[in-house]
Structures are given as C-alpha cells and as structure tokens.
Amino acid sequence: xxxxxxxxxxxxxxxxxxxxxxxxxxxxSSFSPEEISKRCxxxxxxxxxxxxxxxxxxxxxxxALIRRVRSQRRQRQRQWLVMRRTRRGERKKGGKEVGGGGxxxxxxxxxxxxxxxxLCTLLGETAHxxxxxxxxxxxxxxxxxxFSN
Amino acid sequence: xxxxSVTDLRSASCGENNVExxxxxxxxxxExxxxxxxxxxxxxRLMAPxxxxxxxxxxxxxxxxxxxxxxxxxxxxxxxxxxxxxxEAHRRLLSPNFTPTFPSDAALLERASRFSVFAVEKNLIGDxxxxxxxPVDSESNPNCSSDPNNNQKSTKRKEREKKGKGSAKKxxxxxxxxxxxxPYVHVRARRxxxxxSHSLAERARxxxxxxxxxxxxxxxxxxxxxxxxxxxxxxxxNHVQYLQRQVELLSMRLAAVNPRIDFNLDSLLAAEDKSTxxxxxxxxxxxxxxxxxSRFGEEKTTPALSLHITHYLATTLRLIQHLCSQISSKWSSxxxxxIH
Numbered sequence: 347x348x349x350x351x352x353x354x355x356x357x358x359x360x361x362x363x364x365x366x367x368x369x370x371x372x373x374x375s376s377f378s379p380e381e382i383s384k385r386c387x388x389x390x391x392x393x394x395x396x397x398x399x400x401x402x403x404x405x406x407x408x409x410a411l412i413r414r415v416r417s418q419r420r421q422r423q424r425q426w427l428v429m430r431r432t433r434r435g436e437r438k439k440g441g442k443e444v445g446g447g448g449x450x451x452x453x454x455x456x457x458x459x460x461x462x463x464x465l466c467t468l469l470g471e472t473a474h475x476x477x478x479x480x481x482x483x484x485x486x487x488x489x490x491x492x493f494s495n
Numbered sequence: 496x497x498x499x500s501v502t503d504l505r506s507a508s509c510g511e512n513n514v515e516x517x518x519x520x521x522x523x524x525x526e527x528x529x530x531x532x533x534x535x536x537x538x539x540r541l542m543a544p545x546x547x548x549x550x551x552x553x554x555x556x557x558x559x560x561x562x563x564x565x566x567x568x569x570x571x572x573x574x575x576x577x578x579x580x581x582x583e584a585h586r587r588l589l590s591p592n593f594t595p596t597f598p599s600d601a602a603l604l605e606r607a608s609r610f611s612v613f614a615v616e617k618n619l620i621g622d623x624x625x626x627x628x629x630p631v632d633s634e635s636n637p638n639c640s641s642d643p644n645n646n647q648k649s650t651k652r653k654e655r656e657k658k659g660k661g662s663a664k665k666x667x668x669x670x671x672x673x674x675x676x677x678p679y680v681h682v683r684a685r686r687x688x689x690x691x692s693h694s695l696a697e698r699a700r701x702x703x704x705x706x707x708x709x710x711x712x713x714x715x716x717x718x719x720x721x722x723x724x725x726x727x728x729x730x731x732x733n734h735v736q737y738l739q740r741q742v743e744l745l746s747m748r749l750a751a752v753n754p755r756i757d758f759n760l761d762s763l764l765a766a767e768d769k770s771t772x773x774x775x776x777x778x779x780x781x782x783x784x785x786x787x788x789s790r791f792g793e794e795k796t797t798p799a800l801s802l803h804i805t806h807y808l809a810t811t812l813r814l815i816q817h818l819c820s821q822i823s824s825k826w827s828s829x830x831x832x833x834i835h
Contacts, residue, residue, distance in 0.1 A: 364749075385750040393746060449728040456735045466700065469707035472731060476714050479738040486745040493752045 352400055353481045359396035360485065364389070391415060397482050407471045410459025 401408040454460035712718040
C-alpha cells in the first residue's frame, strides 16, 4: 500500500469482504427477491463494518458503529450493558444545545453513537462522519461501475 | 463470513475501555477545572487570530508590543506627576507580572485602585461593580471608535476598560489559586462581557462550538451562503441523510450487479420477481424523492437541496437503466430459448 489513507484501507477491506461473500449459485437463487434483499443487507453491513474498521477505534462514531455491527451479529448482553454505562456517565454532564428546534436530536439519531455526546463532540464527529461517508460513496460507485461495465 | 478481524475486535474493545476511563476522568476533570487546561490551549488558538484585527479591543492592545501600546496611549497624555507616581507604585504592587507600564491619569488610577481592592477582598461585589461599569463603557465606546477624531476620549476609555478588565482577570486568577491551587483558564475577558468563571467557561464552550460549525459549513457543499445556526444544521442533516441513502442505493446496486457476474441461462424463472423487488427499491427512492420535492416546495430553494435532488434523479435513473438492460437481456435469452 502506497499511502494508507482511509480511502485505501476502506477499499481493501470492502473488497475482501465482498470476495468472502458467499457466491450465489446458479439456478434461481441469484434473482429471488429474498436473496437480493439478503445480499443487500449483507453488503450494507459489510460497508459499515469495513468503514468502521478502516477508521479504527479512534473516533467515537466508529466505535459505536463497530459495537452496533457486532451486536447485530451476535446480540450479546454485555455490549448493551457497556452502552448503558457510558450513556449514564455522559448524560450526567447534560449537553446544552445551541440549535433551536429538533435539529440536534435528529442529528444525534443520524450519526452513530451520537445519542450520548455533547454538542461540540457531536459536531466534530459529524464532520468526520461526513468525510468518511463521501469516500465510501465514491469507492462504492467506482466498484459498481467496474462491475457493471 | 467475518467482516471484522480479531485484532480489530481487541483494539476496539481496548478503545472502548479507554473511552470509558476517559469519560470518567473527563467528568471529574470538569468539576475541578483540569479540563480547562486543554480548553485553554484551544481557546488561545481561537483567540489569537481575531484580536489583531480589531484594534479597538482590550486583547488587541495587549497583543501589541509595549512600545506601540505606549505610543497609542501616551498620545493624548496630560500632565500629572504626583498621583502618577502613587498610582504607578500601587499598580506595581498588585501586578508583578505586568511588563507594559500603562500611562497615567489621575481618575483612571483611582478607579483602578478601587477595582483592585475590591477584587482582592471581595470578588463578587467587585464583579457586580465591574459589570455595571462595563456596559456603560461598552455603550459609549462604539460611538467613539467610529469617530477617529476623538482620539483622546477613545483612548482614555480604552485605558479605563483595560484597567477594569485587567483587575478582573487578575482577581479571577487570584481566587482560583487560593481556592484550589490548580492552573487556571487563560481566557481573556472581552470588552463589555461578564467575567465570572461560569460565563467564561460557557463562552469558551460556545466558541468551540462555533469553530466546529464553521468546519462543518466548509465540508457541506452550499452551506457557505447560509447564515444562521438553524438553517446550517438543517443543511447538515440533509447532507448526512443524503449520503446514507446513497450508500443504501449503491449497496442495492452492488447486490443487483454481483449475481449478474454469475449470470446463467438457467436462471430464468425468477426474472419477474427480481424486477418487482428492485422495483420496490425504486419506489422507496421515489418516496424519498417526493418528500424531498415537497420540502422543496415548502421552503425556499437552497442550492444544496437542488443538488441533492439532481443527484437522486441521476442515481434512480441509472438504477432504472441498469434494471431495464438486465430485464431486456433476460427476456431476449428467454425468447431465444423458447424459440429453440
């Protein structure tokens, strides 16, 4: 790897997971709607997981995303307990809100892990999340174009 | 399928532990005021650029080298000798760290001495006094600063403000040191603003938030022209939603494209079903399109919103094209088989 930026790390991880995807056999399985929706879900999971692992545990939203992915796959109680502990701890501070209306609430719902942050950390995480999402979209678009042409 | 490797798992869990520990220490630190250390650096970084621009602020005067400050302040100098010396001595006693020596004016010095006495003994009363004095100064000052002819008045008022603010800052530092023996926040009180620790911390926080908002404005396309926090936040939320839906659409396309590679002549049975399934995806995207368009109708046209809409249109059109090509290829193969 020439330059290990987030983009390259994400690309490598994503392609690896795509390769590991169970290759659909012929017959009718490729085009049944359930199969397609299952594949769609798997691919979405793969993008989120590879994005989060490419970013690493440095960012709060990537940690939250990794947690969510793992809980989706395994559904273990201890992760939920960890979330509850951190939620109780951070809520005590009580982040004051600048934005009027329900904007900060909707932003918290959008950004993974944004429920338990103060406003200024939320804004920082949103900035990094937007950057990573744009790279993700770029890479996926390139992959799709490569596959379809 | 294991999308996440074991090393990532371990490192992420370590990160989580660190986060928890960090969160707890963060809490404790905020109560004591240690967090203000980190805040102080950021605030210094934030505060350093703006003061030199506004020459009329207290902080700008402090930023200037002592000689030019002296020049500025000495220009409308009047003649006072004895009270000057007394004032100087008094000032020197109180401020051992102050290197620039301010010029003298009898009334100013008396006021400064009064303020400093209040500050050392009773912080609260001194604060209230200063708070009362400062709005008067700030009100009168904007009138003067616009008029360059009244140099004398403006510089004298600046001096008075500086004295008040200087003692205010000193008092805050003094009380902190007596109380807790911890490093204090290096925040400068600006002109016409309250100077108790709570409002200073709040102001620092607000400045941090404003800096982050500016960063976000640069990131989101089309947010530069919008003014006002609420609208900018709306745009940011729109952008994040748009990006997430793009990821969904692209993953759908990828799921549709991937089996095409393994496409076989045998898979003819579920061709129609496939079209309906991805037809649902089209319907979903149309749903988002319609609610976008309804919003478009309600609010005034923002350039970012129109950008979003065009992007959506483009992606859905591409999806439709893709599906049509697939369906047509399947039907042609079907017909070919039927003929044979």
